[in-house]
Amino acid sequence: MKILVAVKRVVDYNVKVRVKSDNTGVDTANVKMSMNPFDEIAIEEAVRLKEKGIASEIIAVSCGVAQCQETLRTAMAIGADRAVLIESNEELQPLAVAKLLKALVDKEQPGLILLGKQAIDDDCNQTGQMLAALADLPQVAFASKVEIADGKATVAREIDGGLETLSVTLPAVVTADLRLNEPRYVTLPNIMKAKKKPMEIVKPEDLGIDVSPRIKTLKVNEPPKRSAGVKVADVATLVAKLKTEAKVI
Amino acid sequence: MTTLVIAEHDNASLKPATLNTVTAAAQCGGDVHVLVAGHNAAAAAAAAAHIAGVSKVLHIESETLAHGVAENLSAQVVAMASSYSHILFPATAAGKNVAPRVAAKLDVGQLSDVTKVLSPDTFERPIYAGNAIATVQSTDAIKVLTVRTTGFDAAGQGGNAAIDTLAAVATPGTTTYLGSEIAKNDRPELTAAKVIVSGGRALASNEQFMAIMTPLADKLGAALGASRAAVDAGYAPNDWQVGQTGKIVAPQLYIAVGISGAIQHLAGMKDSKVIVAINKDPEAPIFSVADYGLEADLFTAVPELTAAL
Numbered sequence: 224m225k226i227l228v229a230v231k232r233v234v235d236y237n238v239k240v241r242v243k244s245d246n247t248g249v250d251t252a253n254v255k256m257s258m259n260p261f262d263e264i265a266i267e268e269a270v271r272l273k274e275k276g277i278a279s280e281i282i283a284v285s286c287g288v289a290q291c292q293e294t295l296r297t298a299m300a301i302g303a304d305r306a307v308l309i310e311s312n313e314e315l316q317p318l319a320v321a322k323l324l325k326a327l328v329d330k331e332q333p334g335l336i337l338l339g340k341q342a343i344d345d346d347c348n349q350t351g352q353m354l355a356a357l358a359d360l361p362q363v364a365f366a367s368k369v370e371i372a373d374g375k376a377t378v379a380r381e382i383d384g385g386l387e388t389l390s391v392t393l394p395a396v397v398t399a400d401l402r403l404n405e406p407r408y409v410t411l412p413n414i415m416k417a418k419k420k421p422m423e424i425v426k427p428e429d430l431g432i433d434v435s436p437r438i439k440t441l442k443v444n445e446p447p448k449r450s451a452g453v454k455v456a457d458v459a460t461l462v463a464k465l466k467t468e469a470k471v472i
Numbered sequence: 473m474t475t476l477v478i479a480e481h482d483n484a485s486l487k488p489a490t491l492n493t494v495t496a497a498a499q500c501g502g503d504v505h506v507l508v509a510g511h512n513a514a515a516a517a518a519a520a521a522h523i524a525g526v527s528k529v530l531h532i533e534s535e536t537l538a539h540g541v542a543e544n545l546s547a548q549v550v551a552m553a554s555s556y557s558h559i560l561f562p563a564t565a566a567g568k569n570v571a572p573r574v575a576a577k578l579d580v581g582q583l584s585d586v587t588k589v590l591s592p593d594t595f596e597r598p599i600y601a602g603n604a605i606a607t608v609q610s611t612d613a614i615k616v617l618t619v620r621t622t623g624f625d626a627a628g629q630g631g632n633a634a635i636d637t638l639a640a641v642a643t644p645g646t647t648t649y650l651g652s653e654i655a656k657n658d659r660p661e662l663t664a665a666k667v668i669v670s671g672g673r674a675l676a677s678n679e680q681f682m683a684i685m686t687p688l689a690d691k692l693g694a695a696l697g698a699s700r701a702a703v704d705a706g707y708a709p710n711d712w713q714v715g716q717t718g719k720i721v722a723p724q725l726y727i728a729v730g731i732s733g734a735i736q737h738l739a740g741m742k743d744s745k746v747i748v749a750i751n752k753d754p755e756a757p758i759f760s761v762a763d764y765g766l767e768a769d770l771f772t773a774v775p776e777l778t779a780a781l
Contacts, residue, residue, distance in 0.1 A: 234600070236736070239603070239735060240600045240603050240604065242603075242604050249599070249600055249603075249604050261717075316581055317572065317581070317582070318575065318576060318579075318580070318581050318582070321576055341717065343600070343601065343716070343717075344599065344600060345599055346584065346585065346598065346599055346600070346601065346716065347582075347584045348568050348572070348584055349571075349572035349575070349582050349584060350572075351572075352542065352568075352569065352570075352571075352572035352573045352576070353572045353573065353575065353576035353582075354576075355542075355573060356546065356572070356573040356574075356575075356576035356577045357576050359644070360646075361543055361644075361646040361647045362542055362543070362569075362573065362647075363647075364542070364568070364569045365565060365569070367710070377650070381565065381710055381711065382565045382566065382652065382711075383564055383565045383566065383661075383663075383711060383719075384654045384655060384661070384711055385652060385653045385654040385655050385709075385711060386652060386653045387539070387649070387651070387652040387653075388649075388650040388651050388652065389541070389647055389648065389649060389650060390647070390648040390650055391646060391647050391648075392646045395646075400710075401700070401703070401704070401710065401713075401717060402703075402710050436581075437580060437581030437610065437611055437612050438581045438583065438608050438609065438610055438611070439608065439609045439611060440606050440607070440608055441594065441607040441608065441609055442606075442607045443599070443604050443605070443606050443607070444604065444605050444607070445604065445605070446598070446602055446603065446604065446605050449742050449747075449761045451759060451760045451761065451762065451765075452747075452762055452763035452764055452765065453763075453764060453765070454759070454764075454765040454766070454767060455764050455765065455766050457766070457768075458766065458768075458773055458776040458777050458780055459780065461748065461764055461766050461777065462777065462780045462781065464764055465725070465746070465748070465764070469725075469746045469763065469764070471667070471724050471725040471745070471746050472667075472692065472725065472781065
């Protein structure tokens, strides 16, 4: 079984982003970029399925600028066998990415498609579900445990208040939540090996996909600031302030 | 122009997030209809009819809709979508699961976590974990949104809408619901709680987390929350997680215990009315958003606080 894993290049999660002074967006020049953390979990899960003998080949795919090649090399250092970059300098919104991935699913016919549940830049949490819709496949979003057997995936997913378990026929789309696994550290030998793994580069036009954005960003602002309050000396003062000043208890 | 709200419910009753979504729907202009798709969900449909501002409730019954499976629920929404200008879901685990599937089937973009309706096609939503607020305009004929419940007040009661019963459309049957484990407790739901006490990595173990935090929560009738670090370390269950990748909350009182205040945590709680931080590190970023900061060792300060309440 082939597994297709989608990965996104995003501003590193440790970077404190700044809104541009002209309010057109967030400043991403000279900022450290990394693989979206949830996508790293998705790649790790695919590699574990290969190590268990369930998957035969892992294909990592990324949609975006030429520098996404670095993200794909990281995916291959974790254990993906080959990579596809769908290269575009346009702003790619989740619907467009889902359409590009759908074209690749048609071509590669994977048994399982794994994605992170959400990218930490636009915080959309849409692409996996959209891909499942376009490809007419069952979906399990926010997975915390995946088991594959007899042409089906049994997946536990995070829901409000607990966990839910679904069984879906394969092929299916699964999006990774935080607790699915803990991604391994990439080792230097694996980084070297990843440099030799094959990477294909295609354009959205080659796949016949219109990627024009459906949502216009009119402006981007700083959120309203919350100012620091006061430090209190002890528990008794805290309780008194909450009772008489804030009146919340 | 009519807006369809997809109710979140457990068949017996509506989840409170539905009420905030109705308020957002009313701000989109036009009539508000509510879809209650479930199994033996007549009680939930009746509750939806009583929400102020709702002009019609659409009730669909099917065994396949008992658990809100995305494939099955989205098929019902897509089948009726052409009558609507806006389709709104609460931005909960359930709503976020289904809304993108509906949008893609309709070939429209989707707007996630909308916090403000500026006009029928223009909205505000946070990006980068709330470190920036984007004003976005949809160019699609049907707008599909998930609504962040903390951005909108809950709609009131007193409505008297007609309930139309519709037949379910066929679903592919490729997903089977096997079961769920819902943690049972008598505490209020995190996203609807008036008071939240939340613990961080400084609690140092699951046993200590429960021993220190539970009595305080009991005293205040509060919901329990946790930072991502505490959840990652296994001190607290995942669905307690407050932050960008967990729940977004805005209670009257939020007490952060042993939480340093990572950006992604602040994104989930900084709209709380009053924030209290208890931390022994005077430099902890949580103090920069706290109304009341107490620099102290939580292992002595929290039991003392519990006793003083």
